Amino acid sequence: MSDLREELKYKIIEQLNLEDISVDEIENNDELFGDEIGLDSIDALELIVLLEKDYGIKLSDPKKGKEVFYSVETLATFIENNR
Amino acid sequence: MSQEIYINGIGFVGAQAIFPREKTICSSFNTFSTPILDCQFSEYQKYIQKGAMRRMSSSVKMGSVAAKKALSDAKIELPDAIITGTGMGCKEDSDIFLANLLAQKEELLTPTKFIQSTHNTVGGQIALQLQTKVYNSTFVQGAASFESAILDADLSLFSENDEQNFLVGGIDEISKTTIDLHRLNGQIKKEAEVLNENLLAYKTSGSIAGEGASFFVISNQKNEQTYCKIKAIKIFNSLAEEKLAKKLKDFLKVNNLAEQEIDLLILGKNGDVNFDFYYDDLQRNFPEETPQLYYKHLIGEFYTASGFANALGAHILKEQQIPKKCVLNSTYKNPKSINRILLYNQYQGRDHSFIILEKC
Numbered sequence: 001m002s003d004l005r006e007e008l009k010y011k012i013i014e015q016l017n018l019e020d021i022s023v024d025e026i027e028n029n030d031e032l033f034g035d036e037i038g039l040d041s042i043d044a045l046e047l048i049v050l051l052e053k054d055y056g057i058k059l060s061d062p063k064k065g066k067e068v069f070y071s072v073e074t075l076a077t078f079i080e081n082n083r
Numbered sequence: 084m085s086q087e088i089y090i091n092g093i094g095f096v097g098a099q100a101i102f103p104r105e106k107t108i109c110s111s112f113n114t115f116s117t118p119i120l121d122c123q124f125s126e127y128q129k130y131i132q133k134g135a136m137r138r139m140s141s142s143v144k145m146g147s148v149a150a151k152k153a154l155s156d157a158k159i160e161l162p163d164a165i166i167t168g169t170g171m172g173c174k175e176d177s178d179i180f181l182a183n184l185l186a187q188k189e190e191l192l193t194p195t196k197f198i199q200s201t202h203n204t205v206g207g208q209i210a211l212q213l214q215t216k217v218y219n220s221t222f223v224q225g226a227a228s229f230e231s232a233i234l235d236a237d238l239s240l241f242s243e244n245d246e247q248n249f250l251v252g253g254i255d256e257i258s259k260t261t262i263d264l265h266r267l268n269g270q271i272k273k274e275a276e277v278l279n280e281n282l283l284a285y286k287t288s289g290s291i292a293g294e295g296a297s298f299f300v301i302s303n304q305k306n307e308q309t310y311c312k313i314k315a316i317k318i319f320n321s322l323a324e325e326k327l328a329k330k331l332k333d334f335l336k337v338n339n340l341a342e343q344e345i346d347l348l349i350l351g352k353n354g355d356v357n358f359d360f361y362y363d364d365l366q367r368n369f370p371e372e373t374p375q376l377y378y379k380h381l382i383g384e385f386y387t388a389s390g391f392a393n394a395l396g397a398h399i400l401k402e403q404q405i406p407k408k409c410v411l412n413s414t415y416k417n418p419k420s421i422n423r424i425l426l427y428n429q430y431q432g433r434d435h436s437f438i439i440l441e442k443c
Contacts, residue, residue: 046194
């Protein structure tokens with residue numbers, strides 16, 4: 001179960017080119033789009049593509065994005081419930 | 084030019100250090116032994132916010148720093164226009180986007196690389212960082228891109244009598260795909276080791292590749308920051324060898340000048356035996372005592388390399404010193420005063436340009 005969370009942290013750092021953040025610095029419940037990690041709307045698009053490309057999950061309702069991408073934990077839970 | 088325009092600020096990032104006003108251009112230059120001269124600047128975090136930098140390719144980073152350096156050099160916070168020139172644009176991100184396009188069969192493409200791959204990315208990013216919505220234009224005219232940007236500054240924007248300060252620059256970056264293609268078509272020397280200081284001694288095909296960003300604050304007002312005046316500029320997209328001397332003569336005549344009134348030449352000679360004859364021909368039109376300089380051994384060849392020549396010329400006029408590592412002719416004599424410099428550049432026999440810089 002924790003493997004998916006670690007894997008997501010690696011992918012987020014790599015895909016979004018978060019040069020100054022290491023996996024250890026991202027807590028499962030950290031706000032991805034808040035002050036803690038500081039992602040923005042372009043990153044959200046990158047995450048939507050990552051979700052579909054790597055996990056085969058299409059986010060059909062964009063309104064759910066805010067909830068799904070809130071943290072690594074919410075993202076992992078969404079993947080586990082939908083794959 | 085349509086009126087008098089001045090260079091009031093300079094910033095350059097590439098294989099050589101930025102030109103700080105407090106240091107002379109004749110200070111030491113970096114040396115290289117490979118045919119690819121990467122940008123040597125690394126302190127981007129001093130100029131660009133971390134959050135913004137993570138999406139930037141090297142041309143955006145180089146351009147942002149050179150632009151900020153030029154503005155600070157001119158003591159200007161916000162320019163009245165941002166005009167850039169680039170031969171190939173943001174190649175790294177274009178390479179990645181196109182590779183992904185093929186690998187993923189045109190599906191599930193992420194937006195960042197596409198957004199950042201357009202030619203006007205550098206101009207746009209500079210405007211975003213400065214939080215300005217002033218006139219912003221990018222010229223993609225091969226090796227005349229930088230010169231086209233200066234022409235736009237002169238022809239389109241200097242119609243007002245009020246003081247206007249334009250940020251004008253040229254940017255091009257190295258990317259693996261382009262290097263591979265330029266090796267294939269002979270633009271890069273085949274030798275594994277090329278000592279840049281001996282570039283002209285190889286007498287072989289191709290040159291050394293480089294990258295960089297040169298930015299200038301160009302103004303219709305002279306002030307204490309002014310380096311020099313841009314007196315004239317002319318571009319020929321194609322020019323047969325036998326017509327070069329005539330075009331030079333015409334260019335000088337239109338500007339009421341004779342060859343003897345040019346105190347120094349800066350040539351884009353790059354060691355490619357297939358095209359350096361243009362420069363040899365031009366050199367023969369000037370007295371052998373006239374100092375004749377080259378610069379592409381310092382920064383490599385790229386579409387907007389002539390921006391470096393513009394910076395070099397401006398510094399020479401300001402400092403009245405000739406960098407010895409750039410001198411081509413051993414017969415030169417130091418002029419009593421360097422008042423006027425002619426820049427000549429061409430790329431693979433195309434995009435010829437003349438620029439005259441004049442002491443203020």
